[in-house]
Amino acid sequence: MKKREDISGFYERIHYLAPEKIGANKPHINVFERASCIGAVPFSRRDYYKVTLILGTGRLDYANQSIYIDRPALVFSNPMIPYNWNPDSTDQGGWFCIFNQAFVQQREGLLINLPMFQIDTDKVFFPHADSVAEIATFFKAMMRENMENYVYKNEILRDYLHLIVHHALKIQPARNYDRDLNAAARITNLFLELLNRQFPIDSRQHELQLRSAKDFAKQLSLHTNHLNRMVKDFTGKTTTEHIAARILLEANNLLLYTDWPVSEIGYCLGFQYPGYFNSFYKKHAGTTPNEVRKQVV
DSSP, rough: OOOOOOOHHHHHHTOOOOOOOOOOOSSEEEEEEGOOOOOOOEOOOBBSSEEEOOOOOOOEEEEEEEEESSSSSEEOOOOOOEEEEEESOOOOOOEEEOOHHHHHHHOOOOOGSGGGGGGGSEEEEEEOOHHHHHHHHHHHHHHHHHHOTTTTTTHHHHHHHHHHHHHHHHHHHOOTTTSOOOOOHHHHHHHHHHHHHHOOOTTTTTTOOOOOOHHHHHTOOHHHHHHHHHHHHHHHHOOOHHHHHHHHHHHHHHHHHHHOOOOHHHHHOSSSSSHHHHHHHHHHHHHSSHHTTTTOO
């Protein structure tokens, strides 16, 4: 699979000269007008988060679905979900903000614990006209602040980013995330962080280490039954369902967007024998890995 694009790679792609060296451990946030990189975006994974107000039309393609954007849309992306953008006109406006994991971790990961940055939640929101105008105002303010040399500039940009995020939450209130951060929420967030940290798989030599509720419980120093109960209470899904869904998503990505042999894909995902991988995939996808691989042009 193509190596994940980091922020430095993104800047090279749009011919943007960064004012400083971008390091993985250095918090970084930036904001642009979409006119700075108009055109189709290749299908790939990014090593950064992105929030975009799309003023234009086109199609967003994910591994398991396509969404046609025919009106102003607020789109959230994270490093775990590959996608591409295919505009169907040259009239493309709006803004986008990108930030890295180090920027997120400055504030206890609050941003990525919100619904739109999770694996199995909505990533595209269609705000009403008045909300579009207000979100556009926030992006314009971010553009102005980004031009300043104020020492706490990043904190101001973070505040505007939170305002944009909460506009999306008001459009479609998230299930299960409106509760207080109690024990179930904290344990679930730790479990999901461990689960998602294992992906994406970029090398054939990689082998999934945590594949069962027991594996995760041991890593978190919890009893398996306690972990299962907390995750089910908070999300409505079992740990096994979460794990299977994430492995299935990764399997789809590897089958469709790499030329790796099916047996190697299964091994990377923790299946010692091809038959085990075939059985798992058939159970959860209703088809076989080989049948999916035939879809690759």
